[in-house]
Amino acid sequence: MSSAAEANTFTSEVFNPLLRQVEIADTTETVMYGGDRNFDLVGEALGDMGQIAVIGWSSQAPAQALNLKESLAAAGADTRVVVGLRSGSASRPQAEVAGFSEADGTLTTVEKAIKRAGMSLLLIADSALVREGQRLMALAPSGAHIGLSHGFLMGHYEATGQTLRDDINVIGVCPKGMGPSVRRLYEQESGINVSFAVEQGDDRARDRALGWSLGLGAPFAFQTTLGREWRSDVFGERAMLLGGVHGTVEALYGWKRQHDVNPERAYTEVVESLVGPISEAISHDGLEGLFDRLSPIDQEKFSEAYNAAYPRLLELTHKIYNDVSSGRELAEVVSDNEHNVPMTQVDGGDMWRAGERVRAGMDEDRRQELEIDPEVAGVYVAGMMAQVDVLREHGHHWSEVVNESIIEAVDSLNPYMRARGVAFMVDNCSITARRGSRKWASAYQAWISQSVLPVIDGVRSNPDSHDHFGDFVNHDVHRALRVLGAMRPPVDISVS
Amino acid sequence: MSSAAEANTFTSEVFNPLLRQVEIADTTETVMYGGDRNFDLVGEALGDMGQIAVIGWSSQAPAQALNLKESLAAAGADTRVVVGLRSGSASRPQAEVAGFSEADGTLTTVEKAIKRAGMSLLLIADSALVREGQRLMALAPSGAHIGLSHGFLMGHYEATGQTLRDDINVIGVCPKGMGPSVRRLYEQESGINVSFAVEQGDDRARDRALGWSLGLGAPFAFQTTLGREWRSDVFGERAMLLGGVHGTVEALYGWKRQHDVNPERAYTEVVESLVGPISEAISHDGLEGLFDRLSPIDQEKFSEAYNAAYPRLLELTHKIYNDVSSGRELAEVVSDNEHNVPMTQVDGGDMWRAGERVRAGMDEDRRQELEIDPEVAGVYVAGMMAQVDVLREHGHHWSEVVNESIIEAVDSLNPYMRARGVAFMVDNCSITARRGSRKWASAYQAWISQSVLPVIDGVRSNPDSHDHFGDFVNHDVHRALRVLGAMRPPVDISVS
Numbered sequence A, B: 001m002s003s004a005a006e007a008n009t010f011t012s013e014v015f016n017p018l019l020r021q022v023e024i025a026d027t028t029e030t031v032m033y034g035g036d037r038n039f040d041l042v043g044e045a046l047g048d049m050g051q052i053a054v055i056g057w058s059s060q061a062p063a064q065a066l067n068l069k070e071s072l073a074a075a076g077a078d079t080r081v082v083v084g085l086r087s088g089s090a091s092r093p094q095a096e097v098a099g100f101s102e103a104d105g106t107l108t109t110v111e112k113a114i115k116r117a118g119m120s121l122l123l124i125a126d127s128a129l130v131r132e133g134q135r136l137m138a139l140a141p142s143g144a145h146i147g148l149s150h151g152f153l154m155g156h157y158e159a160t161g162q163t164l165r166d167d168i169n170v171i172g173v174c175p176k177g178m179g180p181s182v183r184r185l186y187e188q189e190s191g192i193n194v195s196f197a198v199e200q201g202d203d204r205a206r207d208r209a210l211g212w213s214l215g216l217g218a219p220f221a222f223q224t225t226l227g228r229e230w231r232s233d234v235f236g237e238r239a240m241l242l243g244g245v246h247g248t249v250e251a252l253y254g255w256k257r258q259h260d261v262n263p264e265r266a267y268t269e270v271v272e273s274l275v276g277p278i279s280e281a282i283s284h285d286g287l288e289g290l291f292d293r294l295s296p297i298d299q300e301k302f303s304e305a306y307n308a309a310y311p312r313l314l315e316l317t318h319k320i321y322n323d324v325s326s327g328r329e330l331a332e333v334v335s336d337n338e339h340n341v342p343m344t345q346v347d348g349g350d351m352w353r354a355g356e357r358v359r360a361g362m363d364e365d366r367r368q369e370l371e372i373d374p375e376v377a378g379v380y381v382a383g384m385m386a387q388v389d390v391l392r393e394h395g396h397h398w399s400e401v402v403n404e405s406i407i408e409a410v411d412s413l414n415p416y417m418r419a420r421g422v423a424f425m426v427d428n429c430s431i432t433a434r435r436g437s438r439k440w441a442s443a444y445q446a447w448i449s450q451s452v453l454p455v456i457d458g459v460r461s462n463p464d465s466h467d468h469f470g471d472f473v474n475h476d477v478h479r480a481l482r483v484l485g486a487m488r489p490p491v492d493i494s495v496s
Helices: A039-046 A060-074 A092-097 A110-115 A126-139 A152-160 A179-187 A203-215 A226-238 A243-258 A263-292 A296-325 A328-338 A350-360 A364-369 A374-393 A398-420 A422-427 A431-456 A468-473 A477-485 B039-046 B060-075 B092-097 B110-115 B126-139 B152-160 B179-187 B203-215 B226-238 B243-258 B263-292 B296-325 B328-338 B350-360 B364-369 B374-393 B398-420 B422-427 B431-456 B468-473 B477-485
Strands: A019-024 A027-033 A051-055 A080-085 A107-109 A119-122 A145-148 A169-175 A194-200 A220-223 B019-024 B027-033 B051-055 B080-085 B107-109 B119-122 B145-148 B169-175 B194-200 B220-223
Touching: A019 A477, A027 A203, A027 A398, A039 A060, A039 A203, A051 A060, A051 A110, A060 A080, A060 A179, A060 A203, A080 A092, A080 A110, A092 A107, A107 A110, A110 A126, A119 A126, A119 A203, A126 A152, A126 A328, A126 A431, A145 A203, A152 A226, A152 A328, A169 A203, A169 A226, A194 A203, A194 A226, A194 A398, A203 A220, A220 A398, A226 A243, A226 A296, A226 A328, A226 A374, A226 A398, A226 A431, A243 A263, A243 A350, A243 A374, A243 A398, A243 A422, A243 A431, A243 B243, A243 B350, A263 A350, A263 A374, A263 A398, A263 A477, A296 A328, A296 A374, A296 A431, A296 A468, A296 B328, A328 A431, A328 B296, A328 B328, A350 A422, A350 B243, A374 A398, A374 A431, A374 A468, A398 A422, A398 A477, A422 A431, A431 B431, B019 B477, B027 B203, B027 B398, B039 B060, B039 B203, B051 B060, B051 B110, B060 B080, B060 B179, B060 B203, B080 B092, B080 B110, B092 B107, B107 B110, B110 B126, B119 B126, B119 B203, B126 B152, B126 B328, B126 B431, B145 B203, B152 B226, B152 B328, B169 B203, B169 B226, B194 B203, B194 B226, B194 B398, B203 B220, B220 B398, B226 B243, B226 B296, B226 B328, B226 B374, B226 B398, B226 B431, B243 B263, B243 B350, B243 B374, B243 B398, B243 B422, B243 B431, B263 B350, B263 B374, B263 B398, B263 B477, B296 B328, B296 B374, B296 B431, B296 B468, B328 B431, B350 B422, B374 B398, B374 B431, B374 B468, B398 B422, B398 B477, B422 B431
Parallel strands: A051 A080, A051 A119, A080 A107, A119 A145, A145 A169, A194 A220, B051 B080, B051 B119, B080 B107, B119 B145, B145 B169, B194 B220
Antiparallel strands: A019 A027, A027 A220, A169 A194, B019 B027, B027 B220, B169 B194
């Protein structure tokens, strides 16, 4: 499925010392290695900005405002970080506690902050960006930089035919974790990985994006475009990062129950196995390593489950990518937000009530004894590989594919589900993610229940005789994951 | 929720003897009573058409071509019905067996048929209409009539900004059943109800539509617009006609199984109860009559289930209507067709395998013994009422609301599920319906499982304390259903 993609390389006068050409499977990508925190380069890239406005105070804004402020101070740069809040914002006291104040001019209105800034980071919620984005960008001085930490707005503009002012630079830096992790890992001198993009601007705009990345403390920064970023992000959370994994465990739990496994044991064999030993094996030893840990009998079960699941989940995953890439999925989110469509309680069902009982009795000793359920692993990895193959087919680079399909799942999200259940995993994410993951979880559940499990049970034949498991064994993803797995932040980003 | 809508009245010089003003709850609608098959009026309305082209030969086309041909012959009209097929069509032999032939000019190419016709009925599949619609309409002589049996094409044009030639008339006649029923009930001198619409044209165009309706043998013809028709149709099949009823029984079956009811009994209590005594009670005695058949204890269970389900299903149903009405839903179908997205096997899961065993042992005596499950009835009727209320809120007239929400369900579709299972019900419908019902079935299943059943079980509280059941008791729908229930075809339209 994967084809040799174009190389993803670049140069930078300022950041050249930190750039390395990395061979990832069949392609080359330039990666910024920021691990040594050379904050002087942040000063070189952002020292002439005068003022950096951080707009909002939800998840990313506090973390990014503080990290940038401290990095610029360490660089001895004059650039000052100013927080802009709408009048009457309930977040004002929190921003003051964090050290921003009206008295020294570092806490002000949204409008004043942007008008005086060489760079304005718009870190408000997607729905607010949709409403306010054009107005906020109109406030920026000509030649200024608008920064986004998610390509959602570009997706919305693409779908609705809106354009950007051509006299400003638009760049993106997208941290691979939520705001609190961005801050915590900075304080632990690890930092969190980012992808960055220049939507509108030249090589100097790329330097600003790299400076912003390094200012956040990113140990590794990968280049993308905002068009690829929002697609992979919105797609990934609907697929195996959130919606897909939720629907997969619902279907597998229902299947275990059909086979008369009791609720607690079914929950343990499905969810605890997935978020425990399966995720850990992938995180430590890759997808191959997971398979290698199985007994020969279980390897057989894994490959049968994989062959039953992969072709069906590839079809579903292609559809999700199309629905996202066309703009229909974002239009649906915008419409649901406008109509205040309520969201269901994802942990309302029977399974998660069994899960509460199981987790209450789960200690470290019992976790160590958990076994890898081979069929759960086979279906889950099939879903993940379908996601990898769809992203590759649509031209996403390996760094994005592996981070958004595998590393974020096993290092960041699955541990949330392990610690606190599915609602904690899903509902800590953006509204866009929360809506989409609910929608697609039920689709995964239906596809797996109707078209995969009857094949595994032998009551329906597999219409697809191709050996997809053989393709998996020989897949480039294993080489790519080895390279990119070595580029994870030194500190664990999941719940501490 | 329902508000007094504008009256839905009209007059017609030709058809005045057949028109009656019908009081339906709080509104008046003009209805054509065609039961006496006054085919002379078909001649008056269509006698100057010269040629009526029926394009395609799938479900509606054979039935409509034959019914019109026989009605026009009975009227002694010169208008000739010609079938137009694309070159190489595999349906040619079937059209010949049905009595159309190249020799006498009644079987020809699509292009020739349309170019020479005063009225051309485009009865090809939705996906073909999307591709070919503009080309086919361009072939029609100026002043000719284009006939559609579904508003899908208008929905697609609305979403994509396409317009109609302004020198042709565009009318719709939409039978309330599949092609084979349209033909069988004509032969039985019952006919099947239709709704009709004038999309572009004047009073004379309405006469053509009424003539077409009567020519098909319709005992009752209700006026609508193609914009309302496609919305109510596409919405209804996603909601409780197909997708909603499927998701509802999946959720309720899973719930019975959680409560340790065995698969066969759970299937019987959910599906057999719904498609048997619940549907029959509604069909014979209305929604009130269903409730009246319950014991006091079961009435309590019904109202509790109703109150738990109605507010959640109203939210979901509003969302479905918005997604349909915005054009996003049709755009998704068009995209899925273009990408050949496969469809799942709706009866692949555990429940339907239990259902096969149950149906194999079900005879008329056992059917007579089936009881109404009060919670199944309460959740199902809540979904149906949510659909009724959403349609009323969006200005659909009672004839459309009741036919597309209640009568079609209990008289036409549920009996299919009873006779042959869910796949037979769903997969006998259009591709648009088959795709949408799969999509929304899983959403209904998730909403009911996550947000309704935990309330019925008492493990989650109902966030909504309003007495929705009280609204149901006093609802206008009961009056409307009494009037419209009396206007059903004399012969049962369901599987014979």
